[in-house]
Amino acid sequence: MAQGYVPKNKVRFVTAASLFDGHDAAINIVRRLLQAHGAEVIHLGHNRSVREIVDAAIQEDAQGIAVSSYQGGHMEFFTYMVDLLRERGASHIRVFGGGGGVIVPEEIKKLEAYGVAKIFSPDDGRKLGLDGMISLMLEACDFDVTQLPNGQPPDLTPRHWQKLARAISQVESGKMPELPKPTKHAPVVGITGVGGAGKSSLTDELVRRFLLDFPQLQVAIIAVDPTKRRTGGALLADRIRMNSLASDRVYMRSLATRQAHRSLSQAVEGAIQVLKAAGFDLIFVESAGAGQADSEIADIADVAIYAMTPEYGASLQLEKIEMLDFAHLVAINKFDRPGALDALREVKKQWRRAHSEFQMDDEQVPVFGTCAHQFHDFGVNALYQRLLGELESRFGQAFHVEQTHAQPAGLPQRHPIIPPERTGYLREIAQTCRKARKRAEQQVAVARKLYQLVGARALLSAFPGEGSFADLWQLFEAITSGTMPPEPALADLDAEIRRLAHELTPESRTALATWPKLQQDYAGDTFTYKVRDREVTVALSSVSLAGTHIPKVVLPQSEDWGEILRFILRENVPGAYPYTAGVFPFKRQEELPTRMFAGEGGPERTNKRFHFLRAGQPFARLSTAFDSVTLYGEDPALEPDVYGKIGESGVSICTVEDMERLYAGFDLCAPNTSVSMTINGPAPMMLAFFFNVAGRQEAKRRLIADGRLRGNPEDALQPYVDGKGWDEIAQLLKPGEWEDALRCAVQVVRGTVQADILKEDQAQNTCIFSTEFALRLMGDIQSWFVENRVRNFYSVSISGYHIAEAGANPITQLAFTLANGFTYVEYYLARGLAVDEFAPNLSFFFSNGMDPEYTVIGRVARRIWATAMRERYGANERSQKLKYHIQTSGRSLHAKEIAFNDIRTTLQALLALADNCNSLHTNAYDEAITTPTEESVRRALAIQLISTLEFGLLKNENPWQGSYFIEWLTDKVEEAVLAEFDRLAERGGVLGAMETGYQRAKIQEESLHYERLKHSGELPIVGVNFFENPRRSENELEAPQLTRASKEEKDARLAHLRDFQARHAFPELWAQHQNRPVPNPELDALPPWQRPSAYALARLQHAALTGKNLFAELLETVCSCSLGQITHALFEVGGQYRRNM
Structure with missing residues (x-):
């Protein structure tokens, strides 16, 4: 057990991240530490409203609530929570919160004065440490709830949650309350099974179907989870899976076993009596994970359901499962896994033997394949219908329904996202990259031997020349072609050279043969290359103030054929395979990589910020931050916890007309305009808004051009032209004209939408739809892009940035991000798209932090992607090029000494620019506390401009090449990424690993590692835990201008x-x-x-x-x-x- 305060009573906490907030790394650390200190924790996860949290706290009879809030709107959120607890008569529940530097000291004072028990600041973490913070929380909540006033429940009803909760708490403490006699018999449905069988999801899906079919039904759920024997703590985790709890016709209570080796709490039977006395119509009891010999649920359930998965081992193991003798219904959940049909057959056989039902038709055997994680699963429908039949046969017409919503029923439809035969794709990619590296090293060894032998041949013969690369290659060609005059004394040497020459691949030989031409090309004054059939000519050098000609690209100076070949095969010049140094030969001269993030208030205010950022530049590279209400696909609303977040930390957009105002004045179809939208769950809707706005601009431009609409050409970029909005303007269009305008617009519009749903499930948490449905939407977008020739817009920005922000280290960020990218490749291929149709629409997004591995994150990403796409997928050159955006690390922004943040950001920006990122966002120094002000954004933009325009090193465009350390680090990180691919492959690829929570757990572990090192001081952070300002008082933060929506x-x-x-x-x-x-x-x-x-x-x-x-x-x-x-x-x-x- 962790050291710290030891509670005298059983302390229960509800933990969550606030509404429209996916930042759950901090609250996960808190809930783990609470458990380690002996608390029972009901964890709700991210994106929870005040009403959901308060409902849970009351139903669970918790003493404390702990909420993290990093997305703004905290004043309204926490005050509303205090108000609602008071209104519900639950003011005894202590509320704790934290939000890093987002909640400033003045706000902390106001919230604590209002009734919040404690808002933890970054200084509290430094002074108290994590264990000290947990001890403070436990001590404040260490009281016996059964001793509070109104503990007795004289009038239990299904809607009197506090009285129900208190009565069950009395049962748990061994004080059975006096209860009224039940007026009806509420059936008890027991669900048990091994841990990880999906019992909670199955329970939720069954309850959801009951609520749809029976509009008046009152349902109660008791969910049991095990108590940790060593600490006495418990993670009561079932509530997080229950979407059906949104209905006020459902009451749920989580119970800890409070003893070892049990799947049920001793309080379960008493809790059932309480719920029956309250008048519930149906009671579900879900046990903790049960072993083979466990059948406790059968003792308390009228209908017992046993949930299992296809991976039960050999058929002999079925004979050992006690519950198969007692189960009325069996659900083989996760039926989309391999071996499911065989499992169905074998379990049916065992059920027949256990129940002596050898004559029953196979269709009547109550064993069902289910996929509770799939929406409206046919298998769950079949299980539900059979459960209804059981209840109706035993309890009469109360459970009769004329027409169920649970249709159709049968075996689950199996539509795997990745075909079963392709689940080993990541291992194949890792093997492909390793083989490419091994093949390159073999070729390097051959080339080096040839260089040595040909060099010796030149010294021993009368061959003319000075021994330059060109001289020796000429000699090599003469020997291998047979045109070299024979010299008997050197015949064996010539034979060995010819033998080794056959070991050079055509690719290697061509690379070496053309090396002098490459040197000549880069030694000139200008360089001409093609981009989509368009010739581009660039100057190859610039002149410093001292008169030095600084080349844009410098080639290796070595004459060693091995070293040259290693450079070509593993590095190469920018714009050449494997694109280690960059995917384009040179940086764009007419457009800087600057892409600054902006979003605050309503669309009008953010539009003004966009014009501010674009001022004085010939291009518009806009990056849009949306408020958290929008990020979760919701409309603005009056409820305080929603209202408080409108326009905070991003722009509020809920209609296509909002999108028009957001980008007013920007020509979305112009080649010098590019728009990025950072949104995921509702990305399909936002992209549809955006494309409609681009189409409207094009349609208005046409109407103005031929005189049907009065105005100037630039007026087409405004929402209103000649006083008319779109509804009125559209009436001027001829049949088919809108469709043509939209089609033309989407073919030229440039930009990116993030839309990376895999990363959301692993780290960022702005998922709103089921994963399968969200991926279908992504696939539909990409299919539409292909059909409509959308070539300049990225359908997804595969993002590692948010994985890093959730706590992952740079290697994990890179590995998970690339793995997600290859998963999309496999999914789109499975949908029938050709790789070269969709790969150019994929882009990437990484963080750049302070760790050494960030120095080479782009180099490694480009090389792995190019190698896999060419060697494994047979993709063309354009598809091999990984294009990525960098944002400097938000995690490295600190609320203490915020002026120092610009120093960190500058260093991170230099790494990104030296590594040839394709676009860059530099964070503002005050983002640790507030939405950036114009002043802080201008400074952040200046970091890029000074780096790009003034900093001499970056006049060269391949400064990392040739560094021993950079090359070593690149190889080291590459192998670490491939090793992570192997680990993911062992778990069934990205989707299989997600099912077990592998990525999320790894990210949280790395986050906790960072936090512990930071709090202990082992990881020095200047101004935070090292070189602190001696004049700064305790708990004092800088007070910048706070940007809030009015x-x-x-x-x-x-x-x-x-x-x-x-x-x-x-x-x-x-x-x-x-x-x-x-x-x-x-x-x-x-x-x-x-x-x-x-x-x-x-x-x-x-x-x-x-x-x-x-x-x-x-x-x-x-x-x-x-x-x-x-x-x-x-x-x-x-x-x-x-x-x-």
Whole structure:
């Protein structure tokens, strides 16, 4: 057990990350430490509203709540939580919070004065340490809840959660309360099985179906998890998986076993009595992970369900499972795994033997294949229907339903994202890269021997020349071609040279033969190369103030053929395979790599910031940060925890008209404009907004050009032209003109949308849909890109930045990111797309921190990607080029001595620029505390401009090449990445590893390692735990200008949303059509912006259910529907994301 305060009572904590906040690294550390100190922790995960957290705390009868909040809106969030606890009569529950430097000292004082027990600051972490913080929390919550007033439950009902919770707490403490006699018999459904069988997901899916079929049903869930024998703590983790708890008809209580070797708590039977007395209609009891000999659940359940997976071992093991003798129903969950059909057959046989049901039809044997992680799974439907039958046969008409929503039923549909025969793709890629490296070294050895032998031959013969590379190669060619006059004394030497020459591959021989030409090309004044059939000529040097000609690219000075060949095969010049030094021959002269992140308040304010950042530059490289409400696909709302986050830490966007105002004044179709959007879960909707805006600009440009719309050409870039908005302007378009304008716009528009759903599930946590559905949306976007020839826009930015921000070290960041990229390659190939159709639409996004490995992150990424794409996938040159964006590390920004952050950012920017990143964002020094101000953003931009325009080293474009250390580090990091590929492959690839939580666990472990070193001082951080300012008082942070969205801005967002939804409801038209089936030819004939929003949503759902391309439909849906409307419509047909630990 961890050292620190030892509680006298059983202390229960609810832990979570705040609403629209995916930063769960800190709260995961906190909940682990609470467990280690003996607390029972009900962990809710990320993105939890105040109401969800308070509901959970009351239902669980917890003494404390711990919430991390890193996305702004904390004042409204925590004060609303205190208010709601008081309103619910639960003010005894202590509230703790933290948000790094985001919550400044003045705000901490206000929140603690309002009633929050403690908001931890970075200084608290330094002074108290992690264990000290946990001890403070435990001591504040160390009281017996059963001794509080109103502990007795005189009027239990399903909705009186606090009285229910208190009664169950009394049961747990051995004080069975007096209970009223139940008025009805509530059946108990028991679910047990081995740990990891998916019991919680299965329970959630069954409860969801009951709620749909029985609108009045009141359901209770008791979930049991084991107590740690050594510490007495417990992780009560089932609640995190339960999406059905959003209904107020569901009550859940998590229980710890509070003893070893048990799958149920001793309090379960008493808790069931409490719930029956309260009048619940149905009770689920989910046990902790059960062993082969465990059948406790059968003693308390009317219907017992045994959940297992196909990986139970040999068939003999089935005979040892006690529960198969007692289970009324068996679910073989995770049925998409190998061997599932064999498992179904064998388990059915064993069930027959155990129950002596040898004559029963095979279809009647109550063993079902299920995939509870799949939305609306046919197997779960079949299990649910059989469970309904069991309940109806035993308990009568209360469980009869005329038409169930759980249709169709049968075996799970198996649509693997990666085909089973391809799950070893990462091991293949690792082997491919290792073979390429080994092959290169073999060729280098051959070339070196040839250099030595030919050199000796030149010295021993009368061959003319000075021994230069060209001289020796000429001699080599003469010997191997047979044109060299014979010299008998040297015949054996010539024979050995000819023998070795056959060991050189054609690629190696060509590389060496053309080396003098390459040297000549780079020795001139200019260099000409082609980009998509367009010739580009660049000057090969610049002149310093001292008159030195600084070459853009410097080649190795060695004459050794081995060293030259190693350079070509492992490094090469920028723009040449394997692209270690860069994917383009030279940096763009007319466009700097600057891409600055911006987003705050409403679209008008962020538009102003964009114009500020673009001022004085001939190009516009915009990078858009969205507020957390938008990131989670929701609309702005009045609830305090939502309202507080509108326009905080990003721009609030919920309609296509918002997007028009956001990019007003920027020509989205111009070749010097590029737009990046950092959004993931709702990326398909935001991309549809963006493409519509680009299409609208093109349509308005055409209308103005031929005089149908009055205005100047630049007016086409504004939301209103001649006082008219889009709804009015669109009436001027001829049939088919809109479709043509949109098609032309998307073929030239430049930019990126992040849309990396794998990374979200592993680290960032802005998933909103089920993973399978989210990947389908990604695939639909890419298919639409291919069909519509979208060549200049990246459909995904495969992101390691957020993996690093969640706590991963640079090697893990790089390995997981590249692995995710190759997973998308495999998925798109499985969808029938050709690699060269989609690979050019993939881009990458990395962090640059202070660790040494960041120096070569781009070099390693480019080399691995190019090698795998060429050697494994047969991709063309364009597909082999990995293009990536760098953002300096947000994790290295500290709230103490914030002025020092610019120093860190400068060093990180230099690494990125020297490594030839394709675009760069430099963080502002005050981002550890607030949304950047204009002053701090200008300084951050200046870091890039000074580095690029003034810093002499970067006048050369391959400064890392030739460094012994850089080359050694590149090889070292590459091998570490390939080793991580092997580990992922052992777990079934990226998706298999995600199922076991491998990536998330590794990231959290590395995050905890960093935090411990930082808190102990073993990792020196200047101004934080080393070289601290002696004049700075305790708990004092710099107080920069805090950038917050104003009340007026937030209210304006709500007003716009109401107006947009009202204008696009078309209630009269919808009233005429709402009872007609979809598709409706009459409504389909209307332009998308004239269709009622309700019909647009119905069309979208129909497209989802019938397998149509959803992105093609979304391009029309967004014309009349808001972001939140679309998100919730898709939840109903694609499933909501289920959180993981």
